[in-house]
Amino acid sequence: MKQNKAKKSEPLIRITKRTDVSLKLGIIVRVIAILIALLVCGIVTKVFTSDDPISILKTIVHGAFGEGRMLVTLHDVALLLCVSLAVTPAFRMKFWNIGAEGQVLMGALATAMCMFFLGGKVPDALLIVIMIVFSIVTACVWAIIPAFFKAHWGTNETLFTLMMNYVAIQLIEYFLKIADKSGSNVVGPDLLSHGWFPQIFHTDYVLNIVIVAIITVLLHIYLTKSKHGYELLVVGESENTARYIGINVKKVIIRTMALSGAICGIAGLLIVGGASHSIDSNIAGGRGFSAIMVSWLAKFNPIVMVLTSLLLVFLSRGADEVSSKFGLNADFSQILTGIILFFIIGCEFFIHYQVHFRSSKKAEKEDK
Amino acid sequence: MGKASYALELKGITKAFGTKVVANQDVDLQVKYGEILAILGENGSGKTTLMNMVSGIYYPDKGQIFVDGKEVTIKSPKDAFDFRIGMIHQHFKLVDVFSAAENIVLGIDDGQKYNLKKAKQRIREITDKYGFQIDLDKKIYAMSVSEKQTVEIIKVLYRGADILILDEPTAVLTPQETQKLFAVLRNMKKDNKTVIIITHKLHEVLEISDRVAILRKGKNAGMVNTDEANEQILTEAMVGEQVDLNIERKEPKDPQTRLVVKRLNVKNRQGENALTDINFSVSSGEIFGIAGISGSGQKELLESIAGLQRCEKGSSILYTDSDEVEQQLVGKTPREIRKLGIAMSFVPEDRLGMGLVGNMDITDNMMLRSYKNGKSEFLDRKKPRELAETIINDLEVVTPSTSTPVRRLSGGNVQKVLVGREIALEPRVLMVAYPVRGLDINSSYMIYNLLNEQKEKGVSIIFVGEDLDVLIALCDRIMVINSGEITGILDGRTAKKDEIGLLMTKTNGGADNEAK
Numbered sequence: 001m002k003q004n005k006a007k008k009s010e011p012l013i014r015i016t017k018r019t020d021v022s023l024k025l026g027i028i029v030r031v032i033a034i035l036i037a038l039l040v041c042g043i044v045t046k047v048f049t050s051d052d053p054i055s056i057l058k059t060i061v062h063g064a065f066g067e068g069r070m071l072v073t074l075h076d077v078a079l080l081l082c083v084s085l086a087v088t089p090a091f092r093m094k095f096w097n098i099g100a101e102g103q104v105l106m107g108a109l110a111t112a113m114c115m116f117f118l119g120g121k122v123p124d125a126l127l128i129v130i131m132i133v134f135s136i137v138t139a140c141v142w143a144i145i146p147a148f149f150k151a152h153w154g155t156n157e158t159l160f161t162l163m164m165n166y167v168a169i170q171l172i173e174y175f176l177k178i179a180d181k182s183g184s185n186v187v188g189p190d191l192l193s194h195g196w197f198p199q200i201f202h203t204d205y206v207l208n209i210v211i212v213a214i215i216t217v218l219l220h221i222y223l224t225k226s227k228h229g230y231e232l233l234v235v236g237e238s239e240n241t242a243r244y245i246g247i248n249v250k251k252v253i254i255r256t257m258a259l260s261g262a263i264c265g266i267a268g269l270l271i272v273g274g275a276s277h278s279i280d281s282n283i284a285g286g287r288g289f290s291a292i293m294v295s296w297l298a299k300f301n302p303i304v305m306v307l308t309s310l311l312l313v314f315l316s317r318g319a320d321e322v323s324s325k326f327g328l329n330a331d332f333s334q335i336l337t338g339i340i341l342f343f344i345i346g347c348e349f350f351i352h353y354q355v356h357f358r359s360s361k362k363a364e365k366e367d368k
Numbered sequence: 369m370g371k372a373s374y375a376l377e378l379k380g381i382t383k384a385f386g387t388k389v390v391a392n393q394d395v396d397l398q399v400k401y402g403e404i405l406a407i408l409g410e411n412g413s414g415k416t417t418l419m420n421m422v423s424g425i426y427y428p429d430k431g432q433i434f435v436d437g438k439e440v441t442i443k444s445p446k447d448a449f450d451f452r453i454g455m456i457h458q459h460f461k462l463v464d465v466f467s468a469a470e471n472i473v474l475g476i477d478d479g480q481k482y483n484l485k486k487a488k489q490r491i492r493e494i495t496d497k498y499g500f501q502i503d504l505d506k507k508i509y510a511m512s513v514s515e516k517q518t519v520e521i522i523k524v525l526y527r528g529a530d531i532l533i534l535d536e537p538t539a540v541l542t543p544q545e546t547q548k549l550f551a552v553l554r555n556m557k558k559d560n561k562t563v564i565i566i567t568h569k570l571h572e573v574l575e576i577s578d579r580v581a582i583l584r585k586g587k588n589a590g591m592v593n594t595d596e597a598n599e600q601i602l603t604e605a606m607v608g609e610q611v612d613l614n615i616e617r618k619e620p621k622d623p624q625t626r627l628v629v630k631r632l633n634v635k636n637r638q639g640e641n642a643l644t645d646i647n648f649s650v651s652s653g654e655i656f657g658i659a660g661i662s663g664s665g666q667k668e669l670l671e672s673i674a675g676l677q678r679c680e681k682g683s684s685i686l687y688t689d690s691d692e693v694e695q696q697l698v699g700k701t702p703r704e705i706r707k708l709g710i711a712m713s714f715v716p717e718d719r720l721g722m723g724l725v726g727n728m729d730i731t732d733n734m735m736l737r738s739y740k741n742g743k744s745e746f747l748d749r750k751k752p753r754e755l756a757e758t759i760i761n762d763l764e765v766v767t768p769s770t771s772t773p774v775r776r777l778s779g780g781n782v783q784k785v786l787v788g789r790e791i792a793l794e795p796r797v798l799m800v801a802y803p804v805r806g807l808d809i810n811s812s813y814m815i816y817n818l819l820n821e822q823k824e825k826g827v828s829i830i831f832v833g834e835d836l837d838v839l840i841a842l843c844d845r846i847m848v849i850n851s852g853e854i855t856g857i858l859d860g861r862t863a864k865k866d867e868i869g870l871l872m873t874k875t876n877g878g879a880d881n882e883a884k
Contacts, residue, residue: 227747246702
C-alpha cells in the first residue's frame, strides 16, 4: 500500500503569511539585509578581484558623498525622484506606465525646441515661461495617448507606453539632424544658449532640487488628501467599485495619466533647461525605468521615495567610482549594485512571510 | 484494513494564522466507516480550516491525524489522495474549456498512456454505480453549477477516494438539485464510503447525516447522533446561547407604488438576453423577494435599477416618491440618479469587488458613497470616521480599529460594514443581493432585523436571496426568475418551497436534466 511509503514527518520548511507586519520588524529585517548584502559584496570582491573589500566599500561611499560630490548626488536624486513621482499616480491606479522614459524625452525635446527655435527671438523670461508650458503640454499629450486607448478600448498600457519610448527616441534623433547639421548626436549648450534657468548659489542644481522637493510635497498631498487621489485609488483597486459609486472611470484614467505625463515633462524641462542645456536621445538616462523600481520599493509613497531614489543613486554613483578607481570593468560595479538590490528586494519576502523550520524536538522523537 | 475503529481520527488539532487568529484549537474528531458526518458550525468557526488540514491544503501547528488507525502526515493534496481522502471545495477548480471527462482525468499520472476512451469507461462505471447524471463530453463553461459540482465529486471518486469531504455543497443548489445530491451521497454511504459534509444549514444536517460534530470558535462544541437532535439543540450548540429562530413579518404600512419596471430587456456581453421582458412593481414599505438559480439575471436586474447596466430600447424603470413625480431611471448613470434626489442603496453580491474596496480601511470605505459631497477638492475623513465608529458600535463589527483594511475582516463583518453604510444613506429604495451569504446566525438575524426596520420606515426593499426558507419567512412578495424571465410572482405568506423550486427551473427544464 502506498500509505506505508509516507512516513510520519513534519515538512522541513513551512511558509506562512504574516498577518500583521510591525514597523520594527520591517526595519530590523531591512537592516540585516543590507548588512548581509555588504558582506556578500565583500566576499565577491575578494574572490574575483582580490582587492580589499573594505576599501571598495569606502570608495562606494566616497563616490556618492565624497567632497564636492554631495550636490551632484542630490541633484541626481532629485531628477530620479521627479520621474518616480511622475509614474506614481498611474501606479497607484494600477496603470503600469513604463513609458516615463519617453515622456521625459518628449518634455526634454519640447524644451530644447523652444530654446533652439525661439532663443534670442523673445526675452529670456518669456522664453522660460514658453518652455515650461510647452514641455508640460507635450509630455502630457504623450502620456494621454496610451491612456485614451486604454480607457476606451482596453488596450494594454504596458506595451503601448513601452513602444512610445522608441518613437520618442526617434523624434529626438530627427531633431538632432535638423538642429545640428554636422551630424553630431548631441545638440549642446552652444546651440541652446538661451532660456537657461537662473542659478542659485552659483550652481544650476539648487533650483532643480528645490522644485522637486516642492513637487514631492504637493504630490503627496494630492495622493493622500484630495478627492482625485482617492478616486484614482478606487479605480485601481476595482473598476466595478468605481462604476458602482459613480466614478467616471475613463475620465480618471486619462486625468491621472495626464498628471503623470505633466510631471515627466517637468523632469525633461529640469534636465535640459535647468542642468545640461543640451539634448541627446540618451538624456533621460534610463531614469524612466529606474523610477519604476524607486516607486515600487517605496510602495508608492512619495515621501519614502526620497529614500529609495537616494539608495539607487548612491549605488550607481558609488559603483561608477569603484570601477574607475580600481581600474575594474564597469560591469563589476553593476554586479555589486545587483547584489545589494537583490538583498533589499528579497528581504521583502521575510517581512511578509514567516518561515518555520522543523523543530528539533519533534525530529528527535521521530528518530526513536 | 478495516481493523481500526475509525476511518479518520483527529487528535488535538491546532492551527493559527498569524499570532492573533486561532482557527482551530485542540479539535478532536472521529469519523466512522460508511457514515455521513456533518460538521456544523457558524462561519469562522474553523470547519473549513479543519478539513483543509485533512486534505493537505494547510498543515496543522499541532495535533495528529490518523487514517485507518495509523498516524499520517498530510503535506499536500496529493498526500491526501494517497490516503484516499478527497475534498470538494466550495469554489470549483475546473478548467472551463475542457470537457467533464478531461477535467476528471486531468493531472493523474498513472504511468499509462493518456487514453480518454478507456478513462471514460471507468468514469461511467462510477457514475452508474452512484447514480450521477452527467454528460461527460459537455464543456465546463456550458454547465450549470450543479453539473460542475457533479464533475468535482466524480473527479474525487475517480482518484479512488474513500473519504469524501464536501465543503458547503448545497450553498449553490436548488432544492431539487440538493435532493439529487443527497441521493448520490446515500448511495456512497451504501458503498461504505465515508462522507464528511461541512454545512451551516440545519435542516440539511438533520436530513442527510448520521452524526453531527459541532464546532464553535475553532473548538469542539459537541458531537451528537442526528436522530437525537433537533434544530433548536443544534443551533444552541453552534451559537452557544439561545437563539430565536423566527423572523418577524409585519404587514406593509400604507403601501404606495415606488418602482415600476416595464418591458425591461438587457443583453449580456455576448449579446444574449440576460433579461427578457421583465415587468413588476415594488411598493413602499414592502420587502420584495427575488428567487432564482444563481445567474438567472438577478445581478443584471439590480444593476439596471442602479444605473449600472445598459438596457435595451423600450425598457422603462419609473421611480415615484411621495411627490408623485415619475422619474425615468433607464439611461441614467448612478451619479445622475443621485442628482435627481433619489436615494437608492445597493448592497451588491460581490462585496469586496464592488461594494467595498478590500485594501482600503473602514473609514475610506465609508467615504465611497459620500466623498464627493461638498465643494472642497480635499477629502473630509472626519465624518466617515464617525460613521465608521457608529457602525462598528451599533452592528457589533469585530475589528481592531477603523483603520483596518476591510479585506482582513471576516465575511460577516465585511457585510455589516457594507449594509451599515448603505443604510446610513437613508435610502428610499434598498436593494440587497444575497445579504446573508456566508454570515453566521446572529449576524444573519441582525441583517433581517435591519431590513425590517427599513421596511417600517417605508423603504422599498428588493431582496435577492438563495435560502428559500428565509425568502418565505421574510418577504411580502416573491418573484421567481429563470434564465432572465419571470416565471411567477407569489405572495410570501402563502408560497410553498416546492412551488418556488419548480418555478426556478421551469422554462428550460433545468440544464442538468438535459444531460443524459
